Amino acid sequence: xxxxxxCDGGRGQPECLVLGIETSCDETGIALYHSxxxxxxxxxxxxxxxxxxxxxxxxxxxSRDHIQRxxxxxxxxxxxxxxxxxxxxxxxxxxxxxxAGALLVGASVACGLAYALGIPxxxxxxxxxxxxxxxxxxxxxxxxxxxxLVSGGHSxxxxxxxxxxxxxxGDTVDDAxxxxxxxxxxxxxxxxxxxxxxxxxxxxxxxxxFKLPRPMLNSNDLNFSFSGLKxxxxxxxxxxxxxxxxxxxxxxxxxADATLLADIAASFEAAIAEVLVAKSVAALEQTGLRRLVVAxxxxxxxxxxxSLSAAVKRRGGEVYYPPLExxxxxxxxxxLAGAMRALKVRDQASESGMENLRFTVKPRWDLQxxxxxxxxxxxxxxxx
Ligand code: KG4
Ligand code: ZN
Numbered sequence: 379x380x381x382x383x384x385c386d387g388g389r390g391q392p393e394c395l396v397l398g399i400e401t402s403c404d405e406t407g408i409a410l411y412h413s414x415x416x417x418x419x420x421x422x423x424x425x426x427x428x429x430x431x432x433x434x435x436x437x438x439x440x441s442r443d444h445i446q447r448x449x450x451x452x453x454x455x456x457x458x459x460x461x462x463x464x465x466x467x468x469x470x471x472x473x474x475x476x477x478a479g480a481l482l483v484g485a486s487v488a489c490g491l492a493y494a495l496g497i498p499x500x501x502x503x504x505x506x507x508x509x510x511x512x513x514x515x516x517x518x519x520x521x522x523x524x525x526x527l528v529s530g531g532h533s534x535x536x537x538x539x540x541x542x543x544x545x546x547x548g549d550t551v552d553d554a555x556x557x558x559x560x561x562x563x564x565x566x567x568x569x570x571x572x573x574x575x576x577x578x579x580x581x582x583x584x585x586x587x588f589k590l591p592r593p594m595l596n597s598n599d600l601n602f603s604f605s606g607l608k609x610x611x612x613x614x615x616x617x618x619x620x621x622x623x624x625x626x627x628x629x630x631x632x633x634a635d636a637t638l639l640a641d642i643a644a645s646f647e648a649a650i651a652e653v654l655v656a657k658s659v660a661a662l663e664q665t666g667l668r669r670l671v672v673a674x675x676x677x678x679x680x681x682x683x684x685s686l687s688a689a690v691k692r693r694g695g696e697v698y699y700p701p702l703e704x705x706x707x708x709x710x711x712x713x714l715a716g717a718m719r720a721l722k723v724r725d726q727a728s729e730s731g732m733e734n735l736r737f738t739v740k741p742r743w744d745l746q747x748x749x750x751x752x753x754x755x756x757x758x759x760x761x762x
Contacts, residue, residue, distance in 0.1 A: 394467045394720055397455075397491075398713025399448065401484030402476025402504045403530075404428075404435045406447040407709030410459045410466075413717045417514060419458035420710045421451045422703075426571055433570050441479035448487045455709075466497060470716020473501025474740030475531070481739035489737045500716050501737070505529075505745045507711035508673040509538055510718060511700035514710055519669050519698040524661045526654060526686075529674030530556035530573075533602045533654075535661045536745070538671070541722050544745050547661050548600025555650060555676045558604035562611050562646050566639050576643050577679050583637075583644030585681075588614055590649040592656075600657050600664070604650065611646050618642070651682045655689045668695035678705035 393413055398420075400407035409420035425443050429435045456463065471488035474481055485501065492499035509525050512518065522539045524547070533550040553561070556573055563572020568579065590610050593603040618638060658670055670690050676682065677699060690697045704710055 394717055395461065395465050396468045396470050396713045396717045396720070397452065397466045397488075398502075398709040398711070398716060399452070399469065399471040399484045399488050400504075400507070400707055400709045400712045401444045401448065401480050402472045402474070403480060403707060404440050405707040406444050406451055407707055407712070408448070408451040408455045409709035409713040410455055410461060411710065411713035411717050413721060417710050417714070418461065419455045420708065420713075421455045421458070422708055423447045423451060430570050433564065435477070437477045437479055440477055441483055444480055444483040448483060452487075452491075463491075463495060466495060468497060468716055468720055469499040470502050470712050470719075471499065472504045472507065472712055473738070474504065474743040476504055476739075476741060478739060478741040481741065485737050485739050499737075500719060501739075502712050502715045502719070503743060503745055503748045504707075504712075505532060505534075506544075506748060507715045509536065509544070509671070509745075510541075510715050511673050511704045511708075511711040512671040512698040513718075514704050514714060515698060515701050517698075519671050519696075522665075522667055523669035523671045523698070524658070524665055524667050525671045525673055526658045526661075526677070527674050528555040528654065528672070528676035528682075530554060530560065530571075532674065533604070533676075535600050535657060537661075537665050537667070541718050542748060544748070546746055547664065548602065548657060550602040550604060551594075552603050552605040553608065555602070555604060555654065556674065558608050558650065559676060561608045562643075565608070565612055565615055566643060573675060574678070577647065577681070579640050580643035580647040580681065581640075583640030583642070585641075585644035585648035587641040588645035590614070590645050592649055592653050595653055595656055600661050602653060602657065607646065607649055611642060614642060647679070647681050651679070651685045654682060655685045658686060659689050659693065662690065662693070662695055668693075669698065670695060671698045673700060673705070675706040678702055 396411045398409040404425040406423040410418040412418055425440060428439055428443060469488045469492045471484045488499045505527060508527055525536045525538050527534045531554050533555040535548040537545040537547055559573035559576055560571055563576040568575040591607060593606050594601060662670060687697050
């Protein structure tokens with residue numbers, strides 16, 4: 379069966395139940411998305427605790443854990459949605475970018491299952507999943523929009539004209555925003571993964587106390603740089619710990635030290651938010667668009683959300699966020715992207731057999747290369 383007919387429901391009506399499988403890094407995400415009824419069920423297993431003692435993701439451990447989780451989570455998701463395996467019309471899996479071994483787990487399970495069920499499978503670009511994740515919220519944004527994609531591995535501004543029509547407007551020249559959050563959190567002794575912990579600490583801090591640099595704020599382009607900010611925090615922490623004030627606060631006990639850390643966290647967050655807001659507004663001005671979509675793990679940050687909403691509203695625009703649980707990696711965004719890709723090519727795709735059992739993953743993959751996803755559809759519909 380082709381991807382086109384998987385979404386035809388056999389009745390000429392575009393209808394499709396898509397199983398989404400996300401295994402690009404340290405989260406196993408599974409979801410069932412129905413093209414008419416929306417998201418039916420989803421499950422997520424986070425490996426955070428598994429990697430915490432190493433201070434970062436250990437790729438081999440990630441792959442092994444995905445192997446154990448994918449099928450039980452899939453069955454549990456089917457149960458939650460009151461669906462059976464045979465109801466699935468299409469399987470969407472994250473093909474890249476990400477950790478090669480982790481991607482291979484999702485790809486091989488997706489393709490094996492698709493083969494067994496006689497249905498198509500489609501590889502999805504992880505960042506496309508993030509870009510489209512705001513479509514899971516209500517109201518959902520219409521195309522075109524500017525997307526601010528801020529995750530652990532990426533900080534990008536994209537013009538999204540339609541499915542598959544993505545133009546890179548700006549990118550980070552060094553660390554991604556999430557990476558800066560994680561490294562700064564580590565400096566503050568907050569462990570891994572640090573972004574959410576730093577954000578929580580910052581809630582009680584004074585973001586005006588330390589004036590940290592706003593890298594590339596006035597660079598006249600839409601690029602970012604965050605590694606200098608992390609270095610500035612490292613120096614600040616060292617100076618503060620060495621200073622008399624700090625010694626005095628140590629004498630007063632943990633409470634004063636906690637205030638210092640909260641103020642550093644809040645000042646760091648304020649610096650990052652100011653740059654992301656300024657560049658996002660500039661991207662809207664440059665493109666003449668008024669809709670901004672925020673995606674990726676850092677998009678869960680409350681201070682960033684509040685600042686972005688205020689700044690974009692001031693210029694008469696609107697900001698759209700995915701539901702909080704779909705800011706970080708998840709299966710729902712992959713299932714949704716699969717459904718949208720499939721519906722888009724419904725009339726173009728050709729029927730084909732299941733003779734081609736090869737599949738690939740792309741640990742490194744430029745989103746703009748996905749284009750019309752011609753890579754996927756002229757090939758046999760079972761892509762594995
Ligand atoms: O999109 P994501 O789940 O994974 C990647 O594709 O990278 O993003 C994970 C990143 C991590 O760096 C994490 O620290 C950061 O998002 N993050 C946050 C928050 N929640 C997650 N950063 C700041 N504030 C948050 N509330
Ligand atoms: Zn991600």
